[in-house]
Amino acid sequence: xxxxxxxxxxxxLLVWSAxxxxxxxxxxxxxxxxxDRATISIMANLFTREPPSDMLLSLIEEETETDLDxxxxxxxxxxxxxxxxxxxxxxxxxxxxxNQSTFQHIKELIYEEHFWEIGPYLHEYEHLGKLKxxxxxxxxxxxxxxALYLGRPLARQGVIxxxxxxxxxxxDAPGNVDELYEMLRQFTEEDPDGNGxxxxxxxxxxxxxxxxxxxxxxxxxxxxxxxxxxDGRLLPEFMFPAxxxxxxxxxxxVQNGYMNADFPLTSKDNQWDLFVQGKAGxxxxxxxxxxxxxxxxxxxxxxxxxxxQNLIAGPDGGYGIWSIPGYGNVLLFPKESVRSxxxxxxxxxxxxxxxTPKIANLMFWGIENRHYTVENGKAKEIEDHDLIDQxxxxxxxxxxxxxxxxxxxxxxxxxxxxxxxxxxIHENEQFLIHDxxxxxxxxxxxxxxxxxxxxxTNATYEYILGEIDAAGFDAAIQAWLxxxxxxxxxxxxxxxxxxxxx
Numbered sequence: 001x002x003x004x005x006x007x008x009x010x011x012x013l014l015v016w017s018a019x020x021x022x023x024x025x026x027x028x029x030x031x032x033x034x035x036d037r038a039t040i041s042i043m044a045n046l047f048t049r050e051p052p053s054d055m056l057l058s059l060i061e062e063e064t065e066t067d068l069d070x071x072x073x074x075x076x077x078x079x080x081x082x083x084x085x086x087x088x089x090x091x092x093x094x095x096x097x098x099n100q101s102t103f104q105h106i107k108e109l110i111y112e113e114h115f116w117e118i119g120p121y122l123h124e125y126e127h128l129g130k131l132k133x134x135x136x137x138x139x140x141x142x143x144x145x146x147a148l149y150l151g152r153p154l155a156r157q158g159v160i161x162x163x164x165x166x167x168x169x170x171x172d173a174p175g176n177v178d179e180l181y182e183m184l185r186q187f188t189e190e191d192p193d194g195n196g197x198x199x200x201x202x203x204x205x206x207x208x209x210x211x212x213x214x215x216x217x218x219x220x221x222x223x224x225x226x227x228x229x230x231d232g233r234l235l236p237e238f239m240f241p242a243x244x245x246x247x248x249x250x251x252x253x254v255q256n257g258y259m260n261a262d263f264p265l266t267s268k269d270n271q272w273d274l275f276v277q278g279k280a281g282x283x284x285x286x287x288x289x290x291x292x293x294x295x296x297x298x299x300x301x302x303x304x305x306x307x308x309q310n311l312i313a314g315p316d317g318g319y320g321i322w323s324i325p326g327y328g329n330v331l332l333f334p335k336e337s338v339r340s341x342x343x344x345x346x347x348x349x350x351x352x353x354x355x356t357p358k359i360a361n362l363m364f365w366g367i368e369n370r371h372y373t374v375e376n377g378k379a380k381e382i383e384d385h386d387l388i389d390q391x392x393x394x395x396x397x398x399x400x401x402x403x404x405x406x407x408x409x410x411x412x413x414x415x416x417x418x419x420x421x422x423x424x425i426h427e428n429e430q431f432l433i434h435d436x437x438x439x440x441x442x443x444x445x446x447x448x449x450x451x452x453x454x455x456x457t458n459a460t461y462e463y464i465l466g467e468i469d470a471a472g473f474d475a476a477i478q479a480w481l482x483x484x485x486x487x488x489x490x491x492x493x494x495x496x497x498x499x500x501x502x
Contacts, residue, residue, distance in 0.1 A: 038346040039067040041092035041337070043085065045329075045397050046072040052394045059362055060395070064353045072394065093337045093347060096329060096397070103139075103147070103330050108446040110141040116333040116344050119145030125348060127355035130405045138325035138438060148351060149327035151402030155428035157216040157321055158310035158421070160290045162281040164303060165192035176313040177220050177249065180282075184258040187281035203259035204280035206271035209457060212263070213284035215322055218246040220312045225322040225435040227492065234436060234493050236485070238456050238477065245315070247473070250464045264461045276300060287421035294415045295383055306417045310424040311431070323432040329397070351400060357407030363399040364408050366392040378412035440499060442491035448484040455480045 051072040061068055071092065073081045078098045085091045086109075097103050109115065119136075122128045122145070131149070139147045159174065161183065166172070169190055174180040184202025186192065192200055205213045219225070223242040227234050237243050253259045260266060260274060274280045276296040283293065287308050297304045311319050338344050353359055365372045365379045371392050372379045381388060403410050413419040442449075459476030462468045468476075477485075 037065050037067050038350065039069060040094060040347055040350055041069040041071075042094040042096070042398070043071045043073060043081070043092045044096045044394070045078055045098065046074045047394055047397060048389045050390070053391050055391055056362065056366060056395050059367070060354075060359065063359050063362065064350050066350045066353075089336055091334045091337050093333065093343070094331055095334060096331045099329055100324060100327070105446055105449055106332075107141050107441055108443060110146050110332070111441070114335055115146050116335060116338060117144045117146055118148070118333065118344070118348065121345070121348055125352040127352045127406070128348060130355065131401055132326065132405065135326035139327065139330055140439065141441070147330035147332055148400045150329045150331075150397070150400055151326060151405065152324060152328040153425050153428075154323045154326055155321045155432055156286040156288055156425050157219075157284070158287040158308055158424055158428070159312065160283040160285070160287065160293060160306055160308050160417070162187070162192065163305040163307035163417075165281045166307070168192055168194060173307065173309045174312060175309075176317075177217070177315065180217075180220075180312055181249070181253070181258075184253060184282060185256070188256070188258045192281055193278060199279065201257065201259055201280050203253060203282045203284065204271050204274040205259055205263040205284070206266045206268050207264050208268070209460060211285060212271075214246065214250065214460070216284050217249065217312075218243060219320045219322040219433050221246045221249070221314045222316065222318065222320055223433075225433045227435060227437045229436065234489065234496055236456075236480075236489070238460070242314075244470075244473075247460060247463050251466060254464055255466065261465070264465070272296070278304065287425055288418075290421050291411075291413060291415045291418035292385065294417060296385070306415070308417050308421045308424060310428055319431040320433045321428045321431050323434050325435070325438050331400070354399060355401050355406040360399055360401070360406040360408035363395045364392075366395075372409075374409065375412050377409070379409035380412040380414060436496065437492050440492055440495040442488050442495065444484050444487040444491055449488065452480055452483060452485055452488065455483070 057068060057070070060066075069092070075098065079102060082095070082098070082102070085095075097106065122131065122136075128148075132151070135149055135151060136145050139145060139149055159180065161173075165187055166183065169186050169192055171183055171186060172179075174183050187200060187202040189198075191198070203213060209215060215223075218237070221242040223240055223246060224235075224237045226237055228237060228240055229235075230240070250259075254261050260271075260280070263271075266274075271283075272293070275283050276293060276299075278297070278301055283289065287310065290306055290308055294304075294306045297306065310321070313319055333344060333347060338347065354363060361368075361379070365381070366388070368374065370382075371388060372381045374380070399406065399408070411418075413422060445452075455476055459468065459473050463470075463473050
């Protein structure tokens with residue numbers, strides 16, 4: 001209803017199975033290139049409205065002695081393009097996925113050996129060999145490594161709020177879900193900007209139950225991370241009372257006008273606009289966003305001041321924050337496109353080179369003195385965010401590893417709240433809620449998981465908006481069970497027992 005379903009991967013599996021019988025007629029996507037230089041074709045996420053300029057691309061090619069043929073696909077259309085490329089057998093040599101969820105739903109193809117296993121090669125490369133074993137293990141499929149990963153902190157989520165509004169109203173940083181609710185109420189009803197108008201709301205949110213506010217607040221209530229254990233059995237998060245409590249919490253926020261009621265239709269750009277234009281006082285998401293939010297907010301209000309908070313206690317007084325497995329995305333190497341071990345080694349050589357500090361900084365930060373400066377051994381990004389978006393931002397989505405492994409500069413935090421956010425992100429690691437199914441495999445989840453999730457996603461939105469009641473949500477769970485969810489539960493529980501006692 002609110003989101004277009006992703007892909008029915010069973011169709012892809014059938015196409016790939018048929019394709020495996022005949023590869024001779026597949027056009028070689030690597031036509032062209034410079035003599036004595038490898039040409040690598042890549043499909044990658046486009047995070048901006050327009051593809052990036054070629055400025056950094058030319059420098060990356062020069063430094064790595066590689067020609068890159070990059071197809072940039074808008075993030076909103078990425079899964080559709082991935083589906084189309086699978087079906088027509090036109091995958092490039094390097095396939096970035098959209099996110100962790102896409103990785104989960106592509107594991108059937110990995111099990112069927114449609115991608116190169118790269119684990120045995122990594123130790124041969126000076127820099128690839130530095131990738132963190134624990135995070136590589138989180139990418140394993142059937143005990144093997146097929147993917148390179150884009151490293152991310154385990155838990156970046158928290159609350160970013162208008163400190164100047166809170167000071168005007170005499171509010172401290174929220175320490176529990178009730179205090180957070182009260183802040184949202186007062187930011188809506190008590191004229192926090194002092195202009196005498198009822199023109200503000202508490203929370204600015206968007207059409208994403210994971211990276212928007214919902215999942216983070218759900219973890220404050222003690223909701224498991226996608227799946228949790230109850231009475232010795234794995235159950236999906238929405239079968240736990242804490243998930244219902246979170247829905248009730250958001251339902252009250254919507255009913256009272258304390259957040260944007262159209263959030264199921266709100267893009268991230270519009271969510272940001274709502275916040276930086278001074279129309280909302282709280283943003284729940286990545287704490288790292290506070291640096292840019294503060295800078296953009298200051299363009300509209302020079303007196304605006306942001307602060308951050310991460311430890312929000314739930315009804316039982318405990319803390320928790322959902323965790324990713326240490327990566328934000330992965331990239332794979334299809335055997336249909338990478339046709340020999342020699343070609344694979346050339347590609348791995350390129351990625352090994354990107355993990356040197358010089359190239360890693362080029363890909364992540366851009367050109368020194370144009371896109372950033374170095375202060376006390378850290379990179380300070382310029383405040384021209386339009387230029388960063390145009391020339392740099394998308395290349396960050398290509399860089400594997402993390403600062404500890406690829407040697408790129410850490411960020412210089414010039415905003416006090418951003419310095420604090422960095423410390424809070426590390427503090428989050430004491431209260432992580434892990435997804436127990438991350439190393440597990442369910443064939444039915446691969447086949448039907450996306451459509452099954454749509455049932456719950458739509459029902460969650462409908463409940464929050466007051467369009468269905470508890471009985472309606474129960475009916476959605478029953479539909480989930482009947483349309484394949486029961487089988488998913490059985491498969492994950494069986495896989496969990498096998499993994500536990502392996």
